[in-house]
Amino acid sequence: MDAGIQNHAEHYVHDLSNPTAPGLCAEMLGVADEACRAGDFELAAEIYTSQLAELEHTDRGLCLRKADALARGGRIADALDSYCIAANLQALRPDELQILVEVIAHTIRTKEQSDRKTINLGSTSESRCFESDELDDEQNLDLFSCRLCKCLLTEPTSLVCGHTFCKRCLEDDLTKECRSCRLKPNKSPRQFTVDGLRVNVIVSGLIEKWFNSESKARRYWLEGEGLWKKQDVPNAILKFNTAIELEPYICRLLTRRAELLMEMKNFGQAIKDGDTMCRLRPQWPKAHYIKATAFRSAGRNEEALQEYFYCLALKSDWIAVKLEAQKILSHMFSSVFANDGLATSMQPLPAGPSSRVKPSSLLSSLHSSLPRDGAKAGCSKESTLSCSKFKDGNSSVLQRSENANSVGFCSLFVQPVLKRKWTEDAKAFEPPSKQLKEDKASSCKTLPTFSWGRQVQSQLLDSADFECSLCMRLFYEPVTTPCGHTFCLKCLERCLDHNPNCPLCKENLSEYLATRAYNKTLLIEKLLQRFFCDELAERRKVHEEEMKELSNLNQEVPIFVCTMAFPTIPCPLHVFEPRYRLMIRRSMETGTKQFGMCIADELKGFADHGCMLEVRDVKFFPDGRSVVDTIGIARFRVLSHGQRDGYHTAKIEYLEDKKVEGEELMELLKLHDSVYDQALGWFTSLKDDMKNQIISHFGQLPVKDSDPQDNPSGPAWCWWLLAVLPLENKAQLTILAMNALKDRLIAIRRVLIFVTRKRPR
Missing domain, CATH: 1.10.4060 (LON domain-like fold)
Incomplete structure (x- = not known):
């Protein structure tokens, strides 16, 4: 039994109606309470039964204690008898049915898990944890989903921290911080203003290319949301309908339309949308909740109760759903006795059009579908009395079935969730609104099988979509500027060495340069790893070879042509020329942190002798300049002169003093x-x-x-x-x-x- 039910074994919500009534033994009741706390519910039920048999008048509180003990012990059918006896005496309050609801939900959960193990036979391709949709949705999102709205990225905007969200989500986010890394506005003030948010050109183009239909549907969806906020419901539903015609299997879209339909009082179509969601994502609690809410709004409380039970089976800590199920059950119990005039005044259910339901066929299903154990039930005269009152026409609503087989609570539903198939025509729902067309999702009889994550068609994959516009090679360490353009990190840095403007749109990036927030755009990096892993590996290999070549401090030493430097002597430098910015940066990236210093030579460019310097510290200024703290470490002689990317290089040999003796x-x-x-x-x-x-x-x-x-x-x-x-x-x-x-x-x-x-x- 799950933790939620076990926790209830430590305390009771029901008090004895008359703890001092003749016949009650306080010591025995104490033993029963202790048995419940220890999990021995059979013993507790037997004690409560024996105590009830000693009473001249049935005690309602003791009946509820017995019912709770029977329910926790798994004897739900017998527990129903005791709940009915208590309801006969006084209408049950919703809070008095908490344990019954939890046990039913737990039983459904256990039965479904068992059925899945039997069906899948250990197949990893088919078996998915029953709790998977109970996890945080973000864990189930694919690369193309926004972490804020959980939908397809629309106008994708990459923050300077490297994470990408929908532009609209960022504008609506009151916290104004990245939800993934919690980057604060003061670290990037411009990017967290409305004017500072620019769409990522590369990602936006890929979304349009790879998911054109869903992208269009998402735009119609958002337009519908905007009209809904303006209370323009007729036009809003038209936008939602258009979106669903394009993409009929997006559960979150169906959820929003169902909610709008319920606001329009079109409960029939809302039920259809809820049913579609339950078939598309049978283990998504929200789908069953929407369907239950639609049933409840339509006054179909028994069907709503079934869906509420399944919600709790999937998500046991959903307090609001648990309370709704308790309210419906409470109302059903009271309605059973309405014809006999035994029910007390009850508050009408708020959602349904009628304030009272007919005697519940659901309770009959519950009673008849559960295993019975007459020997342990300890049926008393009270039980016989209560069962005789549950009559509905010519049949007994809670008639005992001595030969009933143990089939579990899943018999309440059409079939176990993962075994549901659209093998029969949908039930006839209310006629949809004239504004609604019969969409694909509600009219088809078979639904596609989905794997987690959106699939990109292979013919749409093209490595040219991931080429840097500066080096014309595959992105390596892609970085997106605040203006929305993406470049290789090294390419962007070299461009900003010469000019603080975007190489493509020429927007000023001085503030971006000042922060030096050159973080990789994680989405593009992950897309490269997923779809172009071989090309990325080759690109990485080329980069590593270049870095290895740059780190060879004999074959190609970078030369700073400036002043005289000497071994062991500090040599502070003010670096402002673009070529030397690049040179210093490369010396840091390769890990050598070294370069040569020579004085100028009119003929050769620089002198034939110099001193190697080692970088001890670098301080950058907002405009890209830097002050480099270096110290001399060794002398060298130049063997040959060269150039690389604008700065001088040399092949050298190191000098050492000749020793004497x-x-x-x-x-x-x-x-x-x-x-x-x-x-x-x-x-x-x-x-x-x-x-x-x-x-x-x-x-x-x-x-x-x-x-x-x-x-x-x-x-x-x-x-x-x-x-x-x-x-x-x-x-x-x-x-x-x-x-x-x-x-x-x-x-x-x-x-x-x-x-x-x-x-x-």
Whole structure:
């Protein structure tokens, strides 16, 4: 038994009418209550039966307790007898039938699950979990459905976060945030204004091409919704009819038309739409609810009750439906005794045209279709009395059937849901409105079999629909701009390096550039993965090969032609040229975070020697410019010059100082210490303001190395000194190119002597 019913075992909604009545044993009633809490409903029912037999006058509250225990124990037919006894004494309130309704719904649910296992024989292609439609609808949506309205995307609009919704849904959404990732307006203010919402050109074209008929139907549907809001019901129903003529099997569309028909009091056609929905999606609770509501509105309460039961079998926590079922059952029980004048005054059912129903044939079906167990029922004189009162003409409404077979509650319905077929003509409903035409869904006798998700016809699939208009190749990491155009991420970035306008419509994208919200359009990415996986794999392979080539820091090193750079020395850069924006971005994307720095050369374009820089941090400005914090890591010699996408490249080899040993090493160490002391003296003699400027830009003079040959590029203090000394670039370049530390120290000593002599006294 499901959790909802088990929870009720812990408390009772029925009180004894007279707990102190003679014959009642408080201890026995306590035992019965404890048995109910423990789930032993048979014992509880026997105790309640024995207590009732001891009473001179039937106690209504005890009858209800017995009925509840019998119902929970699965003996619904016997429970009905006790409910009838209680109803005979005083009309049943809806809340007193809560357990009966829950048990019936649970029994239907269990029986249907069992039937499906038998029918499907373990076939995964046919078997679908009975609860699947009970899950959140979003889990069952395909790629082409809006996550807000759950319908086909209409005027699909892609937000900067990458998620796509209907434009109308976004405009109507009061939260003004993406329902998938909860992107807030302050992160993209323009896109969350009405003027900022633009239709995704690529997705819109694909929807029109692949689902032309449904797309048209959806537009008529929305037009009908608009007219309905304006209370123009006649024209609204015409729009809905046109939409259903185009697409007769959209359940949500049928739902809306059924609701409109009920507002027009055309309950017959609303019932037809509800029946169509139940056949199309038999496990969708909303379909049975619409059908039940239509039956109820038409005054056909017994049929409405059947659909309410099935709603609860599919969705047990639907409180409103449970209450409606309880109200109908309450009214039916009271109506049984109306002819004998035993029913108390009841509130009329609000939906139906009549305030009272005839003796219920449904209760007869319930009673006769359930298994009976006379030995355990403990039928008392009260039971015999109650059964004798349920007469309808010449037949007993609740007549016992000793030989009845156990067929379960599913006998209440035409057939188990998944076994329903349109093998017989539809029942004659009320004539439809003159404004309604007989649509396909209500007139056909067989319905198509649907698999989950819309199917795209293979002849409509064309990879050319997914080509970037900039590189003319298949989209790779597709990004949609706020103006609705889609490009490859890398293509868009390169275009925005040169101009902050859309490459196609020329709309200004400065704000989009400032946020740098280059998120992939997930819908297009998923469509590529589903329909063009091979082409996408090939496109990815080409991209990876390009990135591998760019990351080879020997064969094709990007060269920034600007200023002198030295190993271990910081080199901050202000990047604003489009070619260098691209170069810096690629160095980050490849993961190397490195590029070469050379000074310009009039003949070759850049010098034959330079320094490799490593990016430590990048700060972007809203207009695309950036400040790049780099530091020198190694020297190199250029073997060949080249170009790529506007910036220079080079094939290089790295430079290292030649190491010396023995006497040469001893001489090198003396020279190293001497030049360092000379450099320290020069720096110490500088004016404070000049020293402060040098320190703020390059830092303090590095300490003297214990082993000057430890670093392949030599001691760090040499490069610090070379960077701060007032030398021309050509002189600095000459020293940078030296591969002997001794030669470099001698050159630095000469410079120090020169600047010391030149310094004004």
